[in-house]
Amino acid sequence: MVLEKDLFLLKQEIEKLMAEKQQELNNVVLKYGLRSKEALYVSQELDIMINQVMKIKALT
8 A cells, every 4th residue: 555655646746747847848949949959858858757657657
């Protein structure tokens, strides 16, 4: 049960961070354009977070 609770809390935290990162990406794209280095960097960070969530979902 403790493991399930920890996984649930971790998933919630990652999803919160993903939402924040998505907003950051939107802001960067609006400011610098879709193909800017900043947008690509933030997009890569978001991809990493998505992969983490997918791994967690695979464990549950």
